[in-house]
Amino acid sequence: MKKLHFLLIGCGRISKNHIAAAAENQSQMELVAVCDPIVSLAEQKADSLAEKTGSRPAVYTDYKKALEELEIDCCAIATESGYHAEIALDCLRKGKHVLVEKPMALSTHDAQLMIQEANSRGLKLGVCHQNRFNAPIQELHKALEDKRFGKLVSGTARILWNRSMPYYEQAPWRGTWAQDGGTLMNQCIHNIDLLQWSLGGEPETIMAMTGNYLRDIQAEDFGAILVRFKNGAIGIIEGTACVYPKNLEETLSIFGKTGTAVIGGLAVNRVQTWNFEEPAEQDNHIAAMAGTDPTDVYGHGHNSLYADYIEAIHNNTQPLISGAEGIKALKIILAAYQSQKTGQAVRFDDLEFSTLDMTDSDVRYHCEEAIQ
């Protein structure tokens, strides 16, 4: 089968995972060009791929020029979050498949437009929620599909990490309403995606309290969210960038009538509890997945995510994390923002919201008085 030609748009910090995935999947794809207005970053990524595969991609500073000059099948977008929608729509309208970093967009309007544009053109839109491919998470999903949990009661997603001011100062777009959102949108979205995927994938009502306690950014550095799902299960999310002095854990817990699973560690890679009423052959093997933490919290899931995305293009099926899947975690977070702004519960299906709608909301709780 013909190798798919990819263009990588955005060569910042996460792009190393895209380069690694391109090398890992080189039998199925060729990363023919990398693009960043900061040419030195694009050159570095081109060198890095050449080292891994022996083949150096072309370097561009303008993705539109690359699209004009090269034969591209798929665009992988890894720019600042605030540019995802505009670039994705450009690429889709030029007939290219799009794999976009999380969050897929910063508003319900933009995300829905991306999904419509892809569907109407028969193109594949994928979103990088790579933790769905972590081995213990795949086993958890199989146990859910096999109904081993019985009636689902609840689940918790805890993202207890530290992001200090130097982290935000390193990339000034972070923590802004126009380009990023707060810790729920940037760091916690992965585990929020896992929670909603595990609890049935159909959120109904969202209530939240968020705030900015410690970091000098516009958006929240802490958030607590409750999600009622249409099947009745309740999801509880605790997300923070304020843990002293360093990352503590990213944990997903799922509780059903006949099963409990807790997958934690630094970035949802380690099985901590795996108890089911009905034992299964694979349980001992799964329980032994106490595992090791990945070298960084990005994990290694991009390799499998690319493989799944390429397969979806070849088979004309949907990738595991299509646009319709990727929008769910985004909407839970946008609903949480609206709930913080209005003090009201938000119905998931009715939501129309953007991070920009938070621009006039002061979420700061910096004064001692305010939190007493």
Ligand SMILES: NC(=O)c1ccc[n+]([C@@H]2O[C@H](COP(=O)([O-])OP(=O)(O)OC[C@H]3O[C@@H](n4cnc5c(N)ncnc54)[C@H](O)[C@@H]3O)[C@@H](O)[C@H]2O)c1
């Ligand atoms: N999946 C994950 O685990 C994960 C982890 C980290 C970041 N991310 C996401 O990846 C995205 C990038 O994050 P980052 O930390 O790499 O950011 P970054 O600031 O390090 O890199 C972004 C790069 O995009 C480039 N860029 C901007 N406009 C461009 C354009 N028009 N064409 C080409 N390049 C352009 C910038 O010059 C910059 O080099 C964000 O959306 C972030 O949320 C995902």
